[in-house]
Amino acid sequence: MLKVKLVKSLSGRHDKHIATAHSLGLRRINDTTEQPDNEATRGKIAQIGYLVKVQGETK
Numbered sequence: 767m768l769k770v771k772l773v774k775s776l777s778g779r780h781d782k783h784i785a786t787a788h789s790l791g792l793r794r795i796n797d798t799t800e801q802p803d804n805e806a807t808r809g810k811i812a813q814i815g816y817l818v819k820v821q822g823e824t825k
Contacts, residue, residue: 767800767801767802767803768800768801768802768803768807768811768820768821768822769798769799769800769820769821769822770790770792770798770799770800770801770811770818770819770820770821771792771796771797771798771818771819771820771821772787772792772793772794772795772796772797772798772817772818773795773796773817773818773819774795774816774817775795776793776794776817779817782813783813783814783817786810786813786814787814787817787818789810790807790810790811790814790818792818798821
């Protein structure tokens with residue numbers, strides 16, 4: 767599992783990037799979710815990497 771935290775605002779971002787953040791369960795700054803460590807999640811994180819911080823693996 768990966769802990770993903772939204773560290774920058776979604777205001778003024780591309781619609782696809784906002785949708786990607788929402789698909790990860792991130793809606794406002796400092797929201798944190800745990801996501802499975804798989805290729806789909808890694809791809810989402812890569813797309814919006816400038817908005818999020820990945821806090822490493824959890825068990």
